[in-house]
Amino acid sequence: MLSEVLLVSAPGKVILHGEHAVVHGKVALAVSLNLRTFLQLEPHSNGKVGLHLPNIGVKRVWDVARLQLLDASFLGQGDITAPTPEQVEKLKEVACFPEDCAVTERLAVLTFLYLYLSICQKQRALPSLDIVVWSELPTGAGLGSSAAYSVCLAAALLTACEEIPNPLKDGDDVSRWTEQGLELINKWAFQGERVIHGNPSGVDNAVSTWGGALRYQQGKISPLKRPPALQILLTNTKVPRSTRALVAGVRARLVQFPEIVAPVLTSIDAISLECERVLGEMAAAPAPEQYLVLEELIDMNQHHLNALGVGHASLDQLCRVTMARGLHSKLTGAGGGGCGITLLKPGLERPEVEATKQALASCGFDCWETSVGGPGVSVHSAASLDGRVRQALGGL
Ligand code: MEV
Numbered sequence: 106m107l108s109e110v111l112l113v114s115a116p117g118k119v120i121l122h123g124e125h126a127v128v129h130g131k132v133a134l135a136v137s138l139n140l141r142t143f144l145q146l147e148p149h150s151n152g153k154v155g156l157h158l159p160n161i162g163v164k165r166v167w168d169v170a171r172l173q174l175l176d177a178s179f180l181g182q183g184d185i186t187a188p189t190p191e192q193v194e195k196l197k198e199v200a201c202f203p204e205d206c207a208v209t210e211r212l213a214v215l216t217f218l219y220l221y222l223s224i225c226q227k228q229r230a231l232p233s234l235d236i237v238v239w240s241e242l243p244t245g246a247g248l249g250s251s252a253a254y255s256v257c258l259a260a261a262l263l264t265a266c267e268e269i270p271n272p273l274k275d276g277d278d279v280s281r282w283t284e285q286g287l288e289l290i291n292k293w294a295f296q297g298e299r300v301i302h303g304n305p306s307g308v309d310n311a312v313s314t315w316g317g318a319l320r321y322q323q324g325k326i327s328p329l330k331r332p333p334a335l336q337i338l339l340t341n342t343k344v345p346r347s348t349r350a351l352v353a354g355v356r357a358r359l360v361q362f363p364e365i366v367a368p369v370l371t372s373i374d375a376i377s378l379e380c381e382r383v384l385g386e387m388a389a390a391p392a393p394e395q396y397l398v399l400e401e402l403i404d405m406n407q408h409h410l411n412a413l414g415v416g417h418a419s420l421d422q423l424c425r426v427t428m429a430r431g432l433h434s435k436l437t438g439a440g441g442g443g444c445g446i447t448l449l450k451p452g453l454e455r456p457e458v459e460a461t462k463q464a465l466a467s468c469g470f471d472c473w474e475t476s477v478g479g480p481g482v483s484v485h486s487a488a489s490l491d492g493r494v495r496q497a498l499g500g501l
Contacts (some may be wrong), residue, residue, distance in 0.1 A: 112484065113484050120437050122138060169232075175195055187296060209244055286391075317330035332477070350437065355413050403448060
């Protein structure tokens with residue numbers, strides 16, 4: 106077990122195309138966001154394990170000795186396997202949730218306990234440690250906040266337990282793990298996502314692990330050679346929703362109307378492929394017509410997602426408000442509220458962007474301009490903490 110404090114971060118994501126279809130084996134195109142989740146792991150010898158999640162008001166402490174008793178059901182896993190319902194039931198007992206405990210808190214605590222016990226089970230004794238996780242990402246808005254949480258936990262626990270070497274060398278401000286290390290982080294983060302979402306495709310944790318832009322299909326990850334330099338408006342409708350319920354709803358619709366829904370999924374697949382082709386072309390020889398194609402793809406996909414039943418009145422409003430200014434939007438992530446993206450084409454005048462942001466704010470939405478394609482999970486030196494992290498962790 107390492108004795109030093111670890112500080113890791115991982116990005117959120119937006120799905121350009123392919124949400125929901127990706128759960129059924131189709132292609133998704135996803136890019137990392139320049140909004141991140143940060144985790145600080147501090148080893149101790151006080152016989153306690155602490156979890157502090159200031160964004161959602163969680164502060165919990167367990168006796169290592171108590172968790173050690175439970176450890177038996179996690180021992181001997183060897184392989185990285187999906188969490189079983191029995192394991193999750195045991196974790197619920199140990200977590201001792203109050204009756205009125207919020208779902209977000211339940212899932213965050215269960216995921217932590219699951220990853221802590223599974224990853225640390227190879228240690229002679231379970232380690233004492235304190236973990237603080239803080240995020241710039243809104244929770245449950247479709248921006249991959251749960252995946253960034255699982256990726257940070259997996260990376261920090263695997264490193265602290267010396268399952269993967271700490272890549273940060275003296276004098277480095279920031280560093281990343283080897284490809285092999287990232288593979289292992291991603292595998293464990295996927296199990297964390299399973300605790301939270303039931304049956305996720307794995308695209309969210311893959312983007313958070315590798316960063317940049319990638320094509321994802323059935324667990325196969327292909328980074329785009331040149332991540333697109335797209336500028337987008339990211340809008341949070343603030344309408345809460347559950348990814349798990351929306352994914353289940355699409356599955357139910359597919360079972361009920363296979364002849365109708367399967368072609369919609371196939372069409373979304375074709376949209377993702379066409380988008381990938383155009384992005385490749387843009388990287389090689391940019392031309393204004395390419396943006397017109399990207400805009401048409403956005404409109405078609407938004408209609409398809411509505412046909413799958415994952416639209417929402419707030420997302421329709423987002424599309425109307427931006428369309429009135431000649432801009433094209435679609436939901437991103439699971440839909441049913443949550444977030445949408447609007448493509449900002451080059452040459453757009455500043456007043457037009459500001460007016461659009463103003464119009465969206467007056468609908469009650471949070472809206473911010475961002476670029477995409479930042480680095481995946483990283484480990485930082487304490488000295489390199491920039492203002493945004495120092496402020497958040499320092500004030501805890
Ligand atoms: C959620 O960000 C994306 C979905 O496709 C679910 C998944 O891929 O697991 C809706």
